[in-house]
Amino acid sequence: MVKRLFYCEMIVLCHLLLAAAVDHGNPANDLVDIINNNRTAQKLSHLNDSPGLGCMALQYVELCKDNCTSNNTVNCKPSEDDFTEVFAPNCGVELPTFDILTGHIVGCQSKYLEPLVAFSNVLVKDKKSLSLVKNKSHTEVGVGMVGGHKGHFFWCVLFSSGQTNSTFVLENHGLGIKQKKGCYSGSSIPCSGGHKISSVFLNIISMGFLFLFLLQHW
Numbered sequence: 001m002v003k004r005l006f007y008c009e010m011i012v013l014c015h016l017l018l019a020a021a022v023d024h025g026n027p028a029n030d031l032v033d034i035i036n037n038n039r040t041a042q043k044l045s046h047l048n049d050s051p052g053l054g055c056m057a058l059q060y061v062e063l064c065k066d067n068c069t070s071n072n073t074v075n076c077k078p079s080e081d082d083f084t085e086v087f088a089p090n091c092g093v094e095l096p097t098f099d100i101l102t103g104h105i106v107g108c109q110s111k112y113l114e115p116l117v118a119f120s121n122v123l124v125k126d127k128k129s130l131s132l133v134k135n136k137s138h139t140e141v142g143v144g145m146v147g148g149h150k151g152h153f154f155w156c157v158l159f160s161s162g163q164t165n166s167t168f169v170l171e172n173h174g175l176g177i178k179q180k181k182g183c184y185s186g187s188s189i190p191c192s193g194g195h196k197i198s199s200v201f202l203n204i205i206s207m208g209f210l211f212l213f214l215l216q217h218w
């Protein structure tokens with residue numbers, strides 16, 4: 001009886017953990033909210049969350065994900081042309097809608113940090129990056145995030161002064177090209193990567209306990 005209860009509890013526990021992992025949502029969207037909260041608290045305009053910009057930010061971190069130094073600085077310099085020749089096509093951003101980029105912030109860290117901690121400890125840790133966040137020229141923003149091979153987590157924020165919702169338009173009615181890895185803001189598709197692995201893992205453990213439970217009742 002005690003054993004049966006234990007198995008039941010373990011199954012419930014796994015499912016609760018699973019729900020927590022899935023509930024995690026999209027950290028790139030959370031970072032956009034954090035940026036907007038920071039701006040609006042200082043009476044600056046709210047920025048439009050652009051999935052086209054977000055997807056290009058994801059391409060940026062994809063390109064740079066293995067270039068995080070041992071002291072968490074980004075050693076990576078994509079060229080201007082990469083944006084129009086690589087990042088936009090990889091996302092399915094319609095090129096005629098490509099607009100001016102008014103800034104970018106990149107950061108990496110050897111482990112996953114919650115978006116609020118990543119904002120203040122990784123991305124906006126000096127005056128220069130804070131003044132970039134607060135720049136009045138921006139009208140839209142996009143965030144990309146990915147975990148690299150060496151266990152580093154990379155974040156990129158892209159800003160633009162484009163006319164909101166007529167710029168960085170994604171083809172296929174706004175869906176763009178499906179991304180295999182990472183997260184980007186403005187996307188209706190949940191993140192892939194770290195969280196997915198943990199939910200598969202928890203499901204397997206949960207199934208294991210269910211199996212043991214059934215075995216005990218045979």
Ligand SMILES: *[C@@H]1O[C@H](CO)[C@@H](O)[C@H](O)[C@H]1NC(C)=O
Nearest residue numbers: 068069070071072073074075
């Ligand atoms: C650490 O960061 C500084 C810049 O802040 C850089 O100049 C230096 O090369 C870095 N050291 C290593 C070992 O990556």
Ligand SMILES: *[C@@H]1O[C@H](CO)[C@@H](O)[C@H](O)[C@H]1NC(C)=O
Nearest residue numbers: 063064066067075076077078
């Ligand atoms: C990444 O780092 C390597 C080694 O330092 C360098 O050769 C390469 O150009 C860097 N990648 C980018 C996109 O800057």
Ligand SMILES: *[C@@H]1O[C@H](CO)[C@@H](O)[C@H](O)[C@H]1NC(C)=O
Nearest residue numbers: 101102103131132135136137
């Ligand atoms: C804001 O961004 C624009 C466009 O990148 C730049 O020209 C301007 O100097 C920035 N303003 C400040 C106060 O940094």
Ligand SMILES: *[C@@H]1O[C@H](CO)[C@@H](O)[C@H](O)[C@H]1NC(C)=O
Nearest residue numbers: 037038041042119120124130
């Ligand atoms: C905005 O972010 C910066 C950097 O983390 C922080 O120092 C500042 O207090 C924030 N401002 C508001 C109003 O939240």
Ligand SMILES: *[C@@H]1O[C@H](CO)[C@@H](O)[C@H](O)[C@H]1NC(C)=O
Nearest residue numbers: 048163164165166167169174
């Ligand atoms: C652009 O955004 C506005 C509101 O922000 C919305 O009313 C309008 O339908 C949008 N236009 C397109 C083409 O999506």
